[in-house]
Amino acid sequence: MKIEELYRKVIMEYSRNPQNFGLVLDDTYKKVHLHNPSCGDDVTMQVKLDKDIIIDIKHEGSGCSICCASASYCTIALMNKSISEAEKIFNEFYKLVKGEDVDTTILTSDALAFKGVSSFPARVRCASISWKALQEAIMEASNEKN
Numbered sequence: 085m086k087i088e089e090l091y092r093k094v095i096m097e098y099s100r101n102p103q104n105f106g107l108v109l110d111d112t113y114k115k116v117h118l119h120n121p122s123c124g125d126d127v128t129m130q131v132k133l134d135k136d137i138i139i140d141i142k143h144e145g146s147g148c149s150i151c152c153a154s155a156s157y158c159t160i161a162l163m164n165k166s167i168s169e170a171e172k173i174f175n176e177f178y179k180l181v182k183g184e185d186v187d188t189t190i191l192t193s194d195a196l197a198f199k200g201v202s203s204f205p206a207r208v209r210c211a212s213i214s215w216k217a218l219q220e221a222i223m224e225a226s227n228e229k230n
């Protein structure tokens with residue numbers, strides 16, 4: 085199997101079987117909604133912190149398969165991470181989708197499936213919109229605690 089096919093399979097798998105999908109009605113979660121007008125992606129990320137640890141992440145929305153897969157994957161990549169670990173993961177993922185070299189000890193191998201979007205500037209936003217929303221939600225949640 086060619087590597088591109090493998091990556092496409094990873095993305096299809098995540099978008100068909102979204103992880104941590106569905107929001108909860110709970111005020112202890114912080115929620116951020118973002119919309120990508122160029123593609124129509126619409127994402128809401130919800131996060132719950134315990135001190136500086138991300139103890140739960142939920143998402144909901146609709147969009148292209150890259151957007152849905154990325155939203156699903158980021159809930160897994162960041163679950164149970166500390167805020168400082170999360171910052172590193174965010175930065176590496178943004179580098180990845182821009183086609184820059186990344187530290188593969190920080191990102192899991194599934195993340196590499198999104199590397200291909202770097203050849204399509206319009207899709208970079210699709211892959212990163214859920215990450216931006218989640219990052220914002222984490223920031224809001226941690227500001228509120230301090």
Ligand code: ZN
Nearest residue numbers: 123125148210
């Ligand atoms: Zn999209």
